[in-house]
Amino acid sequence: MFRILKTEGRxxxxxxxxxxxxxxxxxxxxxxxQAAIKGGLDAFDLRQAGCQVVLxxxxxxxxxxxxxxxxxxxxxxxxxxxxxxxxxxxGGFQVFSLAKLRKIDEEGVSxxxxxxxxxxxxxxxxxxxxxxxLGSDIAMAFDECVENPSPRDYVKQSADRTYRWLVRCKSExxxxxxxxxxxNRGQMLFGINQGGTYKDLRVxxxxxxAELDLPGYAVGGLAVGEPTEVMYEILEEVVPFAPxxxxxxxxxxxxxxxxxxxxxxxxxxxxxxxxxxxxxxxxLFTWDGVINLNNKKYEEDPSPIDERCECHTCxxxxxxxxxxxxxxxxxxxxxxxxxxxxxxxxxxxxxxRSALEEDRFESxxxxxxxxxxxxx
Amino acid sequence: MFRILKTEGRxxxxxxxxxxxxxxxxxxxxxxxQAAIKGGLDAFDLRQAGCQVVLxxxxxxxxxxxxxxxxxxxxxxxxxxxxxxxxxxxGGFQVFSLAKLRKIDEEGVSxxxxxxxxxxxxxxxxxxxxxxxLGSDIAMAFDECVENPSPRDYVKQSADRTYRWLVRCKSExxxxxxxxxxxNRGQMLFGINQGGTYKDLRVxxxxxxAELDLPGYAVGGLAVGEPTEVMYEILEEVVPFAPxxxxxxxxxxxxxxxxxxxxxxxxxxxxxxxxxxxxxxxxLFTWDGVINLNNKKYEEDPSPIDERCECHTCxxxxxxxxxxxxxxxxxxxxxxxxxxxxxxxxxxxxxxRSALEEDRFESxxxxxxxxxxxxx
Numbered sequence: 001m002f003r004i005l006k007t008e009g010r011x012x013x014x015x016x017x018x019x020x021x022x023x024x025x026x027x028x029x030x031x032x033x034q035a036a037i038k039g040g041l042d043a044f045d046l047r048q049a050g051c052q053v054v055l056x057x058x059x060x061x062x063x064x065x066x067x068x069x070x071x072x073x074x075x076x077x078x079x080x081x082x083x084x085x086x087x088x089x090x091g092g093f094q095v096f097s098l099a100k101l102r103k104i105d106e107e108g109v110s111x112x113x114x115x116x117x118x119x120x121x122x123x124x125x126x127x128x129x130x131x132x133x134l135g136s137d138i139a140m141a142f143d144e145c146v147e148n149p150s151p152r153d154y155v156k157q158s159a160d161r162t163y164r165w166l167v168r169c170k171s172e173x174x175x176x177x178x179x180x181x182x183x184n185r186g187q188m189l190f191g192i193n194q195g196g197t198y199k200d201l202r203v204x205x206x207x208x209x210a211e212l213d214l215p216g217y218a219v220g221g222l223a224v225g226e227p228t229e230v231m232y233e234i235l236e237e238v239v240p241f242a243p244x245x246x247x248x249x250x251x252x253x254x255x256x257x258x259x260x261x262x263x264x265x266x267x268x269x270x271x272x273x274x275x276x277x278x279x280x281x282x283x284l285f286t287w288d289g290v291i292n293l294n295n296k297k298y299e300e301d302p303s304p305i306d307e308r309c310e311c312h313t314c315x316x317x318x319x320x321x322x323x324x325x326x327x328x329x330x331x332x333x334x335x336x337x338x339x340x341x342x343x344x345x346x347x348x349x350x351x352x353r354s355a356l357e358e359d360r361f362e363s364x365x366x367x368x369x370x371x372x373x374x375x376x
Numbered sequence: 377m378f379r380i381l382k383t384e385g386r387x388x389x390x391x392x393x394x395x396x397x398x399x400x401x402x403x404x405x406x407x408x409x410q411a412a413i414k415g416g417l418d419a420f421d422l423r424q425a426g427c428q429v430v431l432x433x434x435x436x437x438x439x440x441x442x443x444x445x446x447x448x449x450x451x452x453x454x455x456x457x458x459x460x461x462x463x464x465x466x467g468g469f470q471v472f473s474l475a476k477l478r479k480i481d482e483e484g485v486s487x488x489x490x491x492x493x494x495x496x497x498x499x500x501x502x503x504x505x506x507x508x509x510l511g512s513d514i515a516m517a518f519d520e521c522v523e524n525p526s527p528r529d530y531v532k533q534s535a536d537r538t539y540r541w542l543v544r545c546k547s548e549x550x551x552x553x554x555x556x557x558x559x560n561r562g563q564m565l566f567g568i569n570q571g572g573t574y575k576d577l578r579v580x581x582x583x584x585x586a587e588l589d590l591p592g593y594a595v596g597g598l599a600v601g602e603p604t605e606v607m608y609e610i611l612e613e614v615v616p617f618a619p620x621x622x623x624x625x626x627x628x629x630x631x632x633x634x635x636x637x638x639x640x641x642x643x644x645x646x647x648x649x650x651x652x653x654x655x656x657x658x659x660l661f662t663w664d665g666v667i668n669l670n671n672k673k674y675e676e677d678p679s680p681i682d683e684r685c686e687c688h689t690c691x692x693x694x695x696x697x698x699x700x701x702x703x704x705x706x707x708x709x710x711x712x713x714x715x716x717x718x719x720x721x722x723x724x725x726x727x728x729r730s731a732l733e734e735d736r737f738e739s740x741x742x743x744x745x746x747x748x749x750x751x752x
Contacts, residue, residue, distance in 0.1 A: 035697075036706040040416035044692070065675065065700040072676050073696055081692045299441065300448050316420070316457050320449055321411075324441040330412040331707050 001188075001215055002247050006356050010239065010266040013356035016216075016247050018085040018137035019186035020077065025247060025268040026356075028259065028349045029053040029087060030342055031276065034060045035070075035080050038276040039338030040331055043082040048312055049339055050346035054082050055271045058130050058140075059091035059098070062122075063113050067133035075135030075183035087271075088136035090127045090169075092143040092192070093220070093251070104144060106161065124165040128172040128189075135183030140218065141169045143192045148226040155196035159205045162194045166209055190216040190249060197226050199237045206241040217242045218249035219267070228258065235265040242266075256285070256348050257372060260365050263352055270349070275341035280334055282326045285344040288371070293323045293337075311343035312336075377564075377591055378623050382732050386615065386642040389732035392592075392623050394461040394513035395562035396453065401623060401644040402732075404635065404725045405429040405463060406718055407652065410436045411446075411456050414652040415714030416707055419458040424688055425715055426722035430458050431647045434506050434516075435467035435474070438498075439489050443509035451511030451559035463647075464512035466503045466545075468519040468568070469596070469627070480520060482537065500541040504548040504565075511559030516594065517545045519568045524602040531572035535581045538570045542585055566592040566625060573602050575613045582617040593618045594625040595643070604634065611641040618642075632661070632724055633748060636741050639728055646725070651717035656710055658702045661720040664747070669699045669713075687719035688712075 006013040014025040030037060030051040037046060046054065056076060061067060073079050076086055095102060099111035099120075108123030127142035143162040146155055173189045176182055191209040195202035209217065219238065222231045235250070242248050249269035250262050259270050275285070282293040286306035291298070293305075304314035305322070313322070313336040325333035355364035382389040390401040406413060406427040413422060422430065432452060437443060449455050452462055471478060475487035475496075484499030503518035519538040522531055549565045552558055567585040571578035585593065595614065598607045611626070618624050625645035626638050635646050651661070658669040662682035667674070669681075680690035681698070689698070689712040701709035731740035 034700075034704045034706055036701055036704070036708040038707075040707040040711040042693075042708055042712070044688075060704075064704055065696070069676050069696065069700075073678055073694060079694070079697050079700075300445050302449055312420075316418075318449060318455070320441070320445065321455050324410075324445075324455075325412055328410040328412070328436075328440055330410055331414075331416040331710065332412040332418055334707065335416040335711070336418070 008356055008361040011263045011361050013353055014268055019184055020085045020137050023052050023085055026263045026349050026352050027052050027269055028345045029055040029271040031055050031271055031273050033057045039334035043080050049342040053085045053087055055087045057089050058127055059094035062130050063115050067130040071133035086136040087138040088131045088134050090140040090142040093145045096145045124168040125172045128169050132176040139187055139189050141166045141192045145221045146196055148197050148224050150196050152198055156201055159194045159201055163208050166191050188215040190218050192218045192220040194221045197230055202234055202238040203241050206238050210243050216247040218251050220251045223253050239266040260368055275345050276338050279337035279341045285341050298323045305340050311340050313340040384732055384737040387639045387737050389729055395560055396461045396513050399428050399461055402639045402725050402728050403428050403645055404721045405431040405647040407431050407647055407649050409433045415710035419456050425718040429461045429463055431463045433465050434503055435470035438506050439491050443506040447509035462512040463514040464507045464510050466516040466518040469521045472521045500544040501548045504545050508552040515563055515565050517542045517568050521597045522572055524573050524600050526572050528574055532577055535570045535577055539584050542567050564591040566594050568594045568596040570597045573606055578614040579617050582614050586619050592623040594627050596627045599629050615642040636744055651721050652714050655713035655717045661717050674699045681716050687716050689716040
């Protein structure tokens with residue numbers, strides 16, 4: 001299902017087949033946590049923004065509206081009107097970052113909903129069952145995400161349990177995919193590598209999960225407190241032990257530089273809330289660095305956010321107009337800004353793909369890094 | 377500039393020419409108070425929603441971003457990317473409904489900004505100069521809008537002053553339209569009839585302003601406290617004294633029934649924040665009445681808001697999805713709901729126009745009223 005078209009160093013230009021179409025990698029997935037992109041974008045806007053894969057969240061959709069409702073309505077694709085690939089995160093990360101009073105044991109995690117405080121129990125099987133109801137193309141394994149740094153003993157014990165949970169996730173998805181009324185019987189499971197910042201634990205864990213021969217592998221538990229350099233070092237150590245014929249996904253990362261550097265270390269899939277979060281604050285990505293539209297100097301600026309950008313926002317609206325909308329508290333500001341920032345990230349990965357196709361990824365990488373040092 | 381194609385009773389099917397194209401009347405104008413439609417719609421969404429005329433506000437745009445900035449950027453049409461007709465309200469109503477500590481005298485009104493409390497003075501000439509900078513196609517006269525009911529003496533005195541202000545507005549716009557660097561030299565002035573709920577004062581005022589031979593006439597100061605029946609009675613009395621060869625605009629009105637009843641009484645132009653405000657609360661207009669999407673019964677409802685509606689929202693999304701978005705606090709809920717409600721109002725006036733063209737406006741009106749009594 002994953003075909004590598006070209007490589008340059010460890011960087012890969014690939015093609016990944018899903019039940020809802022082909023993904024060109026490296027790819028940046030666009031985050032629709034609650035089955036909606038922040039800022040009021042719908043699935044049609046996402047197409048305009050060059051989105052290939054939508055990412056939604058098991059934890060959030062379990063709490064609201066509930067996976068049975070989504071299943072009754074024909075699954076997430078029909079619910080949000082996106083006929084391309086969808087990946088669902090397992091809820092593991094959110095249980096550990098959002099939910100309160102959580103208790104973890106071998107069976108699963110019990111926690112309090114961050115919305116109404118009700119007590120919920122989620123096992124690896126529950127997470128997979130929810131994702132099966134949602135009918136995503138890629139389900140993520142239910143894992144424990146520890147913060148960095150955490151004590152070695154705990155990280156070791158947690159990574160071992162996450163491995164055992166992965167085995168359970170795999171059996172559960174195989175079982176569900178056999179059922180005739182399953183929403184998306186071609187749903188695939190990606191395993192998640194854990195091990196905190198301990199390189200040997202990371203490698204050991206990756207070797208074990210690699211044996212399960214899953215359709216894809218993610219590196220989880222990074223960008224959760226450790227310095228960026230540590231993240232890069234871990235990728236350098238652990239990625240070589242991920243199966244080379246399967247896509248690799250670095251979860252929750254990151255800035256344009258993070259993405260380029262991770263591609264150089266062999267990563268194929270990315271997702272991050274950064275484009276939407278920055279847009280909300282008026283921080284817009286351009287090829288010359290981030291601009292802050294709250295700055296008074298843009299008050300009468302008739303130019304688009306980025307002269308070189310071809311997104312709906314840049315083709316039509318001035319910095320001055322978007323700044324006015326931000327200042328006036330109009331939600332249209334968010335929509336135009338998020339649309340631009342997502343387009344930027346989707347275009348960035350498209351440019352990375354072109355560079356790889358034309359054997360000039362290293363020069364693309366140096367050029368970006370030179371630009372960074374002068375402008376951002 | 378205004379041509380009546382057909383009449384049925386007092387109802388008129390007309391065509392009004394502006395510097396930015398033709399308006400088919402009766403028309404519902406879509407409100408973009410701060411140069412943006414609430415809920416994150418842009419000018420391209422408005423076209424999809426069947427909008428003919430955008431209405432923006434002098435008071436709001438004077439406070440933020442300031443008319444000189446809009447003028448520098450080429451006027452409101454370029455600022456918001458709407459190449460169709462734009463009407464700007466004069467700020468009169470907002471000064472009296474939003475601003476604080478206002479003092480009114482013959483020269484104009486001094487008031488405190490509702491945003492930052494700074495003291496601002498606005499004369500009829502100021503309002504027209506601001507609207508000239510914005511470059512709308514239709515500028516509204518600067519008037520005093522009294523609440524209903526108000527003492528007869530005050531209403532009389534206020535209506536007389538509003539008349540003298542109208543004369544000043546007219547001279548000022550004529551002067552500005554002569555200048556070579558004016559944004560929209562074809563800008564037109566609509567006068568505004570006042571007189572509270574006193575029919576004789578209304579008629580007297582309308583007769584006086586009619587003599588000024590303006591391109592259009594509005595009825596202001598209604599739907600500000602008086603019962604609906606009183607509004608209809610005033611329209612019946614005063615509309616016959618508005619020039620029959622000029623368009624008539626009922627400001628800030630109203631519900632679908634209000635619009636139909638006002639058309640029956642000879643009104644051609646409407647505007648109201650109702651579609652956007654109701655959308656924000658999950659109240660969606662349908663041909664069978666208003667539905668409240670917060671109601672649990674829509675939780676698993678796969679049908680569109682209105683089966684007969686052809687808007688982007690109804691062509692693509694289910695009640696269940698929009699309800700989920702509302703409950704989850706996603707701004708996409710607002711956008712899809714506002715888009716639908718505006719489409720509904722634009723379609724309603726389009727249907728009124730068709731009915732007038734086919735000599736069946738009265739049966740359209742009875743049908744609506746029968747439907748109302750059973751469903752809404």
